[in-house]
Amino acid sequence: MNRVMQVCRLDFWINPVFDEMIQANPQLALQVLPRQGDDERTLAALRQAHAYHVSAAKDELPWHWFAGQALIEQCPALLCVSSGGAGFDTVDVAACSRAGIAVMNQAGANAHSVAEHTFGLLLAVVKRIVESHNTLRHATGFSREDLMGEEIHGRTLGLIGLGEIGRRVATIARGFGLEVLAYDPHLRDEQVQAQGAQPVTLAELLRRSDFVSLHCPLDASTRHLMGAEQFAAMKRGAVFLSTARGGIHDEAALYVALKNGHLSGAGLDVWACEPPPQDAPLMSLPNVVATFHTAGVTHGGRRNVARSSAAQIAALLRGERPSHLLNPEAWGLISERVGRVVGV
Template sequence: MCVSAGGAGYDTIDVDACTKAGIPVVNQAGANAHSVAEHTFALLLAVIKRVVESDRKLWTESGFKREDLMGDEIHGCTIGLVGIGEIGTRTAKIAVGFGLKVLAYDPNVSAEGIRARGAEPVNLDALLKQSDFVSLHCPLNAQNRHMIGAEQFKAMKPGSVFISTARGGIHDEVALYKALSSGRLRGAGLDVWEVEPPPHEAPLLSLSNVVATFHTAGVSHGGRRNVARSSAEQILMMIDGVRPPHLLNPEVWESFLKRREQILSVSTMF
């Protein structure tokens, strides 16, 4: 028996309980990383270029000028990545193509490792203060719930943009609404929510400088195929007694192999 997450995130799985029961848990880290990284820039560009605002006005209003919807360039700006795993690394590579300077904060990766992945290592406070765009790429856990709250939004550069394709709950939605509605931040691109889908009356959805999607960053046709393939391959590896590459609780592996051998020995008797 094993548990296989349907993506990189595994906050819906009680890994501790599985570990106590001797059940291996795998995720599909990297399988939909290209899709999520691409979506990060879809949100960022939609906010900076005011794509959604323009689209809505063209459908519903008349008499406005192009200058009323003037956006900006991202070339030469700085993007700060909170988390530089598989998705963050791909995001960094795309960022370089747009001519962005890339900063990253990740307590689980060494400074040398962060540089090898295409970013300059900084602490979280420095990242918030120096970045024109802050993008979340870390998993949700008990330690980082509301890690980005009122204090962190206040520390961000005035006029900066906040992006999250990570998990709802890592940032405080009430604090983000206040930072956006006060004009402290220029805008936000949000793919993840504390309640999914967010209710129509969610305050953030009332703001014209918010571009919202329904946790679809990794739910592309290519991303889904890659996740399914990754999950199937890892399950087959475990059936064959081969340790999978994305085992989240390696401490159960030896006991899993023993249990596998017992099952196989019984099956050969029939």
């Protein structure tokens, strides 16, 4: 490859290792473009780009910079779109496939951070840590028994999704002495068992689990996967957790299940609108522990995501198949387009 390939990203914060890796490669040229204030400049650069690294945070990215049909049509040189996380809500994968554009995510890069956060939420809810903190700071005349939590040892954790993050949660769960159930329609029973989990149907998982934790992607098949019917099917007094994506659980239905006492608590890192408004119904409940989609936003997690992103872009622009290709069905067309440009 003799020509220099153009890599573009918008001016969101990213761990410096991304820029360092791209700039250290003599075959790649990096442009950091304004996401607001100079759309003409940004679009002009994207029209010449071979790679576009896009934020995975849908509520932080202006819609016209989503990697969808409208933008793709204006970027004839584009060979790959790299999502800055495991999620890819800002990318129209089908449109990219039709255009012969590779789509990569960074699955697993921040999985340890998200798994750790899952247990942070679980313990915060079950041990009533936030309630205790607020009571100590603002109230008087209470006893320790007024803030009594629960013990999780020997109870049952149900995982919906057993991918990179779900597998790590299962490993941590065994250290806490939890029985682990898992529902993942994409895995065979023996694959689930190899991760130390018992394969079950979704109905059985909801019926048996003391704690239900979401670890599946958001797509047409999982939107509102957890709704009123599913929350009603959970054990009375169970706890619901999600570090997956907003939209997989129905927030209104969850509020009802918590408000009427059927569920004892929820730990939520993801929301339909991020951040959720302070007057959102779920935010009014003392048994909800809320975070701002920060499970994977750690220094280590962000560093790993940046490194993975830069490495996959470089590989694709060398003509190699990236390790986390989201549209493998389009690889024939993608590799043909890449080959014509880079000469491999």
